[in-house]
Amino acid sequence: MNRVGKLSTTLFMNRVGKLSTTLFMNRVVEWELSFTEDLP
Structure with a gap:
């Protein structure tokens, strides 16, 4: 769960960034x- 949460958070931050x-x-x-x- 922690690994999935960290991955989704990273993807979310990359998308927002x-x-x-842009x-x-x-x-x-x-x-x-x-x-x-x-x-x-």
């Missing part, structure tokens, strides 16, 4: 695009 990283990268890309658009 990938999702948050959202963060998208946010940064959008911010950079909007920032460059404001330049003359």
